[in-house]
Amino acid sequence: MEQKCQDCDATMKILDDVVVGEIISCPDCGNEFEVSKIDSNNVTLSPAESVGEDWGE
């Protein structure tokens, strides 16, 4: 599957085993998108949350 980056229009490849919630990074501009919906072969992407001060492991 492929999707266009919403910011720079680069092509992002999406693997077949992608799951909802996974993060896809644009190879050109580095922006991150979250898979918000998978409907048959159609993947919907939303802008991912930016890193928070309290993020970690």
Added chain:
Amino acid sequence: MLHYRLLNQLEKIGANNMSNRISIIYDRVRWEEKELFSAFEAKNIPFSKYDAKSLVLRSDDSNESIHSSFGSSILQRCISHYRGMLIAHYLESKNCLVVNSSNTSRICGNKFLSTLQFEESDIKTPLTLFSFSDKSAEDSVEELGYPSVLKPIVGSWGRGVVKLNDKDSAKALIEMRYNDDGLFSKIFYIQQHINRPPRDIRTVVVGDEVVGAEYRYSSNDDWRTNFSLGAKVEECPITKDLEEIVLKASKSVGGGILGVDLMESEALVESSHILNSHDKGISVGESSNVLIHNSYFKKNNIAIAIKDKSKANVLYSNFDNNKTCSSTELVMPNSVKSSGDILVNIVTAISNGLFLEHPDFTNDSYAASIIFLPPVAWTFSIHKSKSTATRQA
């Protein structure tokens, strides 16, 4: 494989709850979450996935209602500390078992609290000073000396962890942080800098088992050892000593599924007699620091062998009839800071073969004495009929 062992441990943690459905709550699906999903599926364990960002939790929901939605056991995987901790609090209030618990998250997500917990449990950590204004933070740094380390109390991946090398940079960094509008920017966590090899050890604990350990070597352009900053990793053996201290640390913060980091400080060999070794009296492993004090080396093949990226400081020690006293680099203390009793230290060497096998001193270098001079310079004298060398740092 790790995840199957993790699941086995989860069975122990969750006691009889594995027969019920388990929920995994996350806010990002990373490869770890995908692996967990696969492992649950492979083991035919019924589970549900919840994106924390989509949850709406009601204060008036009954325990039964929550159990019917989430099951009674929850694996909390949120990358946002406060989001995960508060969800854990909520679910525990509805009588669910949450791993990690809200209490473990509360302590581990806050360096201030975890340091207090380690101190209470007698787990050795670097001396830490807590300050609550820019002025008192500067006083703390002055007390600890340079370098010292400034860390944010909440946060991961080495973000905002800075080494304060001198007064000017310390003042500037403290001022920058104090003027930042972050929630914790006026709380200063300042730690003693430990002279460690350029690596630390990351262990992973699940319940009462250390399931993995790795060395993390800092990249060439960063002193920090976080993987996210480019550290290289290699497997670290899980020794009994390592296991003991890691489990003690894990227990002190409430247990669960934890990453416990350790660093190796300088080893001390003190008041020891090291005699008649056919090989090496002391072998200092790669990337290690050792302080050898008041010790006596006699009739060893090599008294001290020092491998790559290692340092040995030798103080008040005697070498007698060793074939080679020291191979490779012997590092002198050139930054003695205190006004204590180590301002002048004498090493004596009598009737040895080659004293120092070192690229700088291979020319018939038979030694009689090394004299250290305080506080930032040392003089290295090698006496033999042919050569005398003097160096100043």
